[in-house]
Structures are given as C-alpha cells and as structure tokens.
Amino acid sequence: MPSLPQPSPPALEHSQAVCAAISHEIAGCGGWISFARFMEIALHAPGLGYYSSGLDKFGAGGDFVTAPEMSALFGQSIAAQAAQVLRLTGGDILEVGAGSGKLALDLMLELARRDALPPRYCILELSADLRQRQRARIGCEAPHLLPRFSWLDTLPQHFSGLVLGNEVLDAMPAHLVTWRAGRVFERGVAMQDGRFLWRERPLSGGELLRQAQALPPAGFVSGDIAYTSEINLAAQGFMRSLGRMLEQGMILMLDYGFGASEYYHPQRGAGTLMCHYRHQAHDDPFFLPGLQDLTAHVDFSAVAQAATGAGLTLSGYASQANFLINCGLTELLARTSPEDPAAYLPLVAQVQKLMSPAEMGELFKAIALSRNMQETPLGFSRGDRSHTLPLPITQI
Numbered sequence: 001m002p003s004l005p006q007p008s009p010p011a012l013e014h015s016q017a018v019c020a021a022i023s024h025e026i027a028g029c030g031g032w033i034s035f036a037r038f039m040e041i042a043l044h045a046p047g048l049g050y051y052s053s054g055l056d057k058f059g060a061g062g063d064f065v066t067a068p069e070m071s072a073l074f075g076q077s078i079a080a081q082a083a084q085v086l087r088l089t090g091g092d093i094l095e096v097g098a099g100s101g102k103l104a105l106d107l108m109l110e111l112a113r114r115d116a117l118p119p120r121y122c123i124l125e126l127s128a129d130l131r132q133r134q135r136a137r138i139g140c141e142a143p144h145l146l147p148r149f150s151w152l153d154t155l156p157q158h159f160s161g162l163v164l165g166n167e168v169l170d171a172m173p174a175h176l177v178t179w180r181a182g183r184v185f186e187r188g189v190a191m192q193d194g195r196f197l198w199r200e201r202p203l204s205g206g207e208l209l210r211q212a213q214a215l216p217p218a219g220f221v222s223g224d225i226a227y228t229s230e231i232n233l234a235a236q237g238f239m240r241s242l243g244r245m246l247e248q249g250m251i252l253m254l255d256y257g258f259g260a261s262e263y264y265h266p267q268r269g270a271g272t273l274m275c276h277y278r279h280q281a282h283d284d285p286f287f288l289p290g291l292q293d294l295t296a297h298v299d300f301s302a303v304a305q306a307a308t309g310a311g312l313t314l315s316g317y318a319s320q321a322n323f324l325i326n327c328g329l330t331e332l333l334a335r336t337s338p339e340d341p342a343a344y345l346p347l348v349a350q351v352q353k354l355m356s357p358a359e360m361g362e363l364f365k366a367i368a369l370s371r372n373m374q375e376t377p378l379g380f381s382r383g384d385r386s387h388t389l390p391l392p393i394t395q396i
C-alpha cells in the first residue's frame, strides 16, 4: 500500500515474524485457517501480536485514538455510573482490556473526588506488555491509588460491582461469513507464493452455520450477489462468561456498532472489518500483520442475547452521546470556566468529538447488562434504545 507510511526496519522484521507464525499455523492446519484465527494471532499471539508486542498503539504516536485517550471527561463521566453501581452493590470494579490505563486512572481519580472509591479495581488484560504499562502509569500518576489495583490472569468465579470495557469487544477475533446463492461460506486465509489470500469454504455445521442461517441478510438468500459480514462467537462467549460470573451489579460495554438489523443491513454487503495503521483506516488485513489494528464493529443484539442467555437483564442501550449526557458530561465541563480559554477551549473540542453524531456520538454505543440491580442505571435514564435490540437471534 504505497499511500501508507513505511515501517522502520525493526518493525518490518517484527511483521515478518508474525507472518511466519501465521504461515506455520496455516501449514499445520492443512492450508487454511479461519479469519478469526488469523485475527487472533495477528492481534494477540503472546509477544508477537499487535496488542502483545511493545508497539505504541494509542494516541498521536500510535495508530488510533480511543475515547479515554481523547479526553479525561470520558472516564470522569463513567465515574457517575460507576458510583451508582458501587453504592447499590458495595462491590468492586473489573475493567477488561484497559489499554494504556488511562480510563482506569481518570475513573478512579474522579471516584476519589466523589469519596466513592471501590475497595478494589481489577484489570483483566490479555497483553502482558499493556499490563506492565498500566501498572507503571498508575504507579506514576496516582501512586496513592495503586494498592487498590490488581491484575487478573483469568475471570474470577464470582464478582459483584461494575464490569467495564471500552473498545474491547471489537478487538475480539471475528469469523467472516459469506452468503451467496442460498449457501453459506466461511471466509478464511490460505497462502500462495508466499502471500496470504482469501479462500472460502462451505460451512457444513456448528454454531457458526446455525447463526448464519438465522441471519440471512434480506435479498441475499438466493441471488448470486455475495454478502459478507462478521459473526463474533468470541465476543458472545466472553459475554456469557461475564454473565455467569456476575452475582450482583452491571456490565457496561462501550464500542462502535449497531443492533443486528442495522449490522446485517442489505447495504452493508462488505461487512465492517477495518484496519488502522498510523491513523489511516483501510480494509486490507494482510497489510503488515502485527503492525496494524484489526477490528470489526460490534453486533449489540448478539452481545445482549449472549448475556441475557446467561441470566442477565438488558438494562440499557444508548448512543455514547446520550450515555455521557446522562452521566453528567455537561456538568463536568462546567467545572472549567469559559473565562479561562486555554483550559476551556480544548475541553469543548474534546466534548464535540465525544458527542457529535458525525464523530463518536452516534456510531459508538453503551450497553448495560445487569443482575440484581434495583435502580434504572443512571447512564440510560433518557434515550434508552433497548427495545431496538431484537432478542432472540432466531427472530431476526
């Protein structure tokens, strides 16, 4: 891709090592692996994958900017929702996929300000490198809070309180499915002349086929035009595990995506798979594996269905803009005086990015799934769209 920046020689060498690991896997699997497996190695293989290696990913020097990296107001707003859950449960916070640790930091500093700190803030992070960075950052920027933090290797058996994840489900490996002429195929990855290439296989059974058959995108069931999209079994399985673990409290996930009817819309026939490299988005996952982020939008209907199947209640689904307003973003902004433009104007620009429908306000959603919670979650008090997520999947 000539238009994208060239990597440094060590980065190129790293990508070649990732390619070698994927090629080895393809050879060992008879010449084909699912795209989900390709994505899992490219993103998460220990020491090699995009998230596991020491690359800078977040912010201006990396490949993309997430909401917590953009503004401390994001974590400060979520603190209002966290405070409600902590008051009702007396529990802890468990953050999944904490990235640079910025959200954890902003959230805990705001909870301290409100005198509402949880006894423990646990982080479940797949990447050993990021775990180390999170610990170092919190130790440096809020050493007084560090004793409350712990890093987990696996989910606990039981948990009460708030489970939180921002842009985590989109980083879980998604299967690619193509519907064509009344048949369903899985898109996977093969090799030819030392290069990765797409190869389809008919789906002959299993959960992927069951879900694909329940989702025939309108107009593509019998025609010759192919319709390709993603089904994220890993994200569904993860939500089920969280659902089984949660005794009392709420799971709050924020990410970009839609409900199933919009996700599998006839006009979205090429799916939602995206790659991010140095702040440029493109659609070639075979470009420099290990050096770029791979992501698929989240199907919030499937997320809700998986969690409710594990006994949770869908207690809110809203645009990020509505969620943040309900959590008091405007009041947080008002803490800074407009008469101090050097402090105020950057915050206004951040709020615009978080809230504007043309930026993150509408594409990004917040979803809440709860157990034994007696109050309506604060973040969904207005603008709740739970009714737009059809359940169960077989009704789609």
Ligand SMILES: C[S@@+](CC[C@H](N)C(=O)[O-])C[C@H]1O[C@@H](n2cnc3c(N)ncnc32)[C@H](O)[C@@H]1O
Pocket (backbone or CB within 6 Å): 051, 058, 066, 067, 068, 069, 096, 097, 098, 099, 100, 103, 124, 125, 126, 127, 130, 165, 166, 167, 168, 171, 172
């Ligand atoms: C796109 S980054 C988002 C980071 C951070 N939450 C933010 O908003 O800046 C995805 C994060 O999820 C982590 N991750 C992905 N899959 C995970 C899993 N199954 N368990 C725990 N962490 C995971 C990655 O290592 C990374 O920290």
